[in-house]
Amino acid sequence: MNFSKKEAANKQRRLKSASAKLKTKALISLFRIFLVSIVLLAFVGVASGYGVIKGLIDDAPNIDAIDVAPTGFSTTIYDQDGNELIKLAGSQANRIYADIDKIPKNLQNAFIAIEDERFYKHNGIDVRGIFRAFFVGISSGDFSEGASTLTQQLLKNQVFEGGNETGFISRFERKVQEQYLAVQLENKLTKKQILEYYLNTINLGQNTLGVQAASLRYFNKDVSDITLSEAAVIAGITQSPVYLNPITHPKANAKRRSEILNNMLEQKLISQANYDKAVQDDEVYDRIQTVNKEQSDSSVYSYFVDELINQVINDLQTKKGYSYTQATNALYRGGLSIYTTQDSAIQKICDSVFQDPSYFPSNSKWELSYRLSILKKNGKTVNYSEGHVRNYFSQKHQTMPELFSQKGDVKPYIQEFKSSVVEDGDEITGEKVTMTIEPQASFVVMDQATGQVKAIIGGRGQKEGNLTLNRASTTTRQPGSTFKILSTYLPALDTGGMTLASVFDDSPFKYPNGRPVNNWNHSYNGLTTLRQAIYNSMNIVTVKTLEKVTPQVGFEYLSKLGFSTLVENEVDDNGKVFSDIGLPMALGGLTKGVTNLELTGAFASIANDGIYTTPTFYTKILDHNNKVLINNKPKTRQVMKESTSWLLTNAMEDVVKKGTGTRVRFQNISMPIAGKTGTTSDENDLWFSGFTPYYTATIWTGYDNNGSLTDTTYHKVIWRTIMEKVNAKLQTKSFKMPDSIVSAKICTKSGKLAIDGVCNEAQGGSTVRTEYFAKGTVPTEKCDVHIKLSICKESGKIANEYCPKSSVSDKVYLIKEKESGHTADTPYILPENLQDSTCNVHNSKNRGSSGEFITPPSKASPSPTPSTTPKEPTVPIVTTPPVVIPTPTQTPENEPTMGSDN
Known part of the structure; x- marks a missing residue:
């Protein structure tokens, strides 16, 4: 460059020139613009x-219009002693609210340290956090680091539906509104309230919401007992409930846990000693896995809970006016507390016996239930069941067993069937193989005094799902001989004018349609009291008794006993009429059958002095605020006289002592038992319903497909085993006899007062017994079916005055009209050749060897004059006007012919 004096002068001239000035001005103007x-x-x-x-x-x-408080809470179910049984939680409802004071400070700080370290300093928005996240994103290209405060996260979860927007604009809009509301919320709520709501709303994996639910799910402990190490595990889930889940991704969670503990140490939220102890907790994830296995095994509801759910949903509708949807939401999302009637100790006894295969037939087998769904290559979905599998082999003329000896035996059949229906390009979208052990069984235990169900078993074998088939409460089966007590003998004693001493002739008998009524042992007992008919389970006497009572009256009693499956008059699509009001009802021949639960409730009314109480599964329901929603007071009604209930109980004690139910007698305790056996045609159903002074219980067993049982006694052993354990620690007491009961000695062949020296000396053995009666029903007439005669041994005819005493013996015969068939009475009926026939060997010219005369029998015998027909009770049978009874509509197959009741 030229720095001479001359050049400098030239430059100054140029700058001062007009053109230069204009150019400069123009540049300045442009810059200003x-x-x-x-x-x-x-x-x-x-x-x-x-x-x-x-x-x-x-x-x-x-x-002011938004509510950030948590909503949707799990329902807790408790047993009778207040022990938690299970929690019910619908979608987004597995939450148990915990007050902030019960949440450990370490757990609160763990979330703050990793999610919002300046929580107690900002006003809802963390400006420093926003800038930090921005610069981290600029430098790394990763803008995933969040800057949301706990206040913003609470709003996102409770107001903005979790913040699951798909586009940038939507996400930007939500962020702006979220930050604006966060500032306002901080002015409305305290930091303590915000943190409490946040810790009760966050998703912590495994369908848990909030720290209390998570604490129970992962560590099976209350949140107040969580350690620092465990708190860091839970807080570590927040960022990603799926990929930081400590069960499925323990390594990822462990890395996050370590980061949280480091942050807490750096932020001086924990001491070095506490940090070191927490870091060294290497077994925390092992504990989680142990708890997970335990909770997974118990995730299936019990049969008791299944039935409880049905009752609660029904009661919320009928007692509170809820719709079905509202009732279901309340149950699964309302945070209810349900206090059940279940006695966990009794339930455990039932479970242990039913899980022991030694109590069931050794030849138990497995029944197949199969479901297969295939998405065909043409886009069509095809569904198959076990019926298709059987049809496939049937068409191939191959035999597929109805039942399999081993569960694995079904595999070859399934594989071959699948190969036949699955083609190239097809996709199997669902397949389920279920093997059910057979024969099946159910069991119900009730406290008869309260109507509370204490335990229930809806089937044997592993329960594989919730709200599955419950054989105790929903399956209906024919009740067999257990129904005799309820349909026939109860009304007979209560209003039918009969007593336990009333006599009917057990001899060949037919229904109105001509079908014979058969006893289970295929024999006939002759003249029989109702007591004998009860403890020996005699069909013919039962049917004859109901005929006197009338089926209509019997049906009315059954309706009062709580049976909901009875058919009064129904017409099917083909116009066929069905009705249970007929004589087959006496033996349990019903259109639909009954449930174990309702049968137990009916027998419980006998055990409860004649008072029927609706079986209940819970005592009360509290809402989320611990206010009583339903106070479940069971409905009760007197369905029979107290005297009737005791008489039936006393007769059913004989069933156990000497009748068809001797196998249920306790072996190690002396508690009394009353009950009734039941066996249906072809041994399809086996029952025993009975009670002690404390509990009523019923067992049913049979094949789901109505197959015939070969072992017909094992159910009694099961009933005995369970009930002996249930009653083992209870004080022994008898069934209390009411003041309305009196006793008298009667003859079991006439049902009338016994004659001393006659009825007790009857052919075949004494027919005298002490019988019990309701006051006012004791018979007043003496026996009129026995006659005592002096028989001459030499002539075999009635002795006359000339027969020597040494040749004469007294015999008591039965007076009875000619029988239509051979019965147990036949050998002891007064022979025709003795009627009006006296000894023709001894007379005045031919005295006996002793040379003595005897008093003619007409003067010596106190017996009444022989008659040919036993008299039936003369008291009225019913107090209601006569009714027209329709012809029984049951088909012969539905009319039970009892199997062995022994």
């Missing part, structure tokens, strides 16, 4: 941005 434009653009941008932000804020929810 540029600056003004920049300012204007900035102003417009800010104004526009403000307008956008203001518009988004104006569209934000009103802070």
Whole structure:
């Protein structure tokens, strides 16, 4: 460059020239315009941005209209002693609220340390956090680091449905509104309230919401007992409930846990000693796996809970006016507390016996239930069941067993069937193979005094799902001879004018349609009291008794006993009429059958002095605020006289002592038992329903497909085993006899007062017994079916006055009209050749060897004059007007002919 004096002067001249000045001015003007434009653009941008932000804020929810408190809580079910049984939780409802004071400080700080370290300092928005996240994103290209405060996260979860927007604009709009509301929320709630709500709303994996549910799910302990190490595990889940789940991704969670503990140490939220102890807890994930296995094994509801759910949903509708949807939501999302009637100790006894295969037939087999869904290559879905599998082999003329000896025996059949229906390009979208052990069984235990169900078993074998088939409460089966007590003998004693001493002739008998009624032992007992008919389970006497009572009256009693499956008059699609009001009802011949639960409830009314109480599964329901929603007071009604209930109980004690139920007698305790056996045609169903002074229980067993049982006694052993354990620690007491009961000695062949020296000396053995009666029903007439005669041994005819005493013996015969068939009475009926026939060997000319005369029998015998027909009770049978009974509509197959009741 030229720095001479001359050059400097030239330069000054150029700068002062007119053209130079104009050029300079132009440049300055352009620069000014540029600056003004920049300012204007900035102003417009800010104004526009403000307008956008203001518009988004104006569209934000009103802070006074939103509620960030958690909603949707799991329902807790307790047993009778207040022990938790299980939790019910619907979608987004597995939450158990915990007050902030019960949440350990370490757990609170763990979330703060990793999610919002300046929680107690900011006003809802963490500006420093926003800038930090921005610069981290600029430097790394990863903008995934969040800057949301706990307040914002609470709003996102409770107001903005979790913040699952798909587009940038939607996400931007939500962020703006979220930050705006966060500031307002901080002015509305305290930090303590915000943290409490947050810790009760966050998703912590495994369908748990909130720290209390998570604590129970992962560590099976109350949140107040969580350690620092465990707190870091739970807090570590928050960022990703799926990929930081400590059960499925323990390594990822462990890395996050370590980060949390480091943050807590750096932020001086824990001491070095506590940090070291927490870091060294290497077994925390082993504990989680142990708890997970235990909870997975108990995730299937019990049969008791299944039936409880049905009752609660029904009661919420009938007692509170809920719709079905409202009732279901309340149960699974309402945070209810349900206190059940279950006695866990009794339930455990039932479970242990039913899980022991030694109590069931050794030849138990397995029944197949199969479901297969295939998405064909043409887009059509085809579904198959076990019926298709059987049809496939039937068409191939191959035999597929109805039942399999081993569960694995079904595999070849399934594989071959699948190969036949699955083609190239097809996709199997679902397949389920279920093997059910057979024969099946059910069991119900009730406290007869309260109507509370204490335990229930709806089937044997592993329960594989919730709300599955419950053979105790939903399956209906023919009740067999157990029904005799309820349908016939109860009304006979209560209003039918009969007593346990009333006599019917057990001899050949037919239904109105001509089908014979048969006893289970295929024999006839002759003249029989109702007591004998009960403990020996005699069909013919039962049917004859109901004929006197009338089926209509029997049906009315059954209706009062809580049976909901009875058919009064139904017409099917083919016009066929069905009705249970007929003589087959006496033996349990019903259109639909009954459930174990309702049968147990009916027998419990006999054990409860004649008072029927609706079987209940819970005592009360509290809402989420611990206010009583339903106080479940069971309905009760007197369905029979107290005297009737005791008489039936006393007769059923004989069933156990000497009748068809001797196998249920306790072996190690002396507690009395009353009950009734039941066996249906072809041994399809086996029952025993009975009670002690404390509990009523019923067992049913049979094949689901109505197959015939070969072992017909094992169910009694099961009943005895369970009930002996249930009653083992209870004080022994008898069934209390009411003041309305009296006793008298009667003859079991006439049902009338016994004659001393006659009835007790009857052919075949004494027919005298002490019988019990309701006051006012004791017979007043003496026996009129026995006659005592002096028989001459030499002539075999009635002795006359000339027969020597040494040749004469007294015999008591039965007076009975000619029988239609041979019965147990036949050998002891007064022979025709003795009627009006006296000894023709001894007379005045031919005295006996002793040379003595005897008094003619007409003067010596106190017996009444023989008659040919036993007299039936003359008291009225029913007090209601006569009713026309329709012809029984049961088909012969539905009319039970009892199997062995021994």
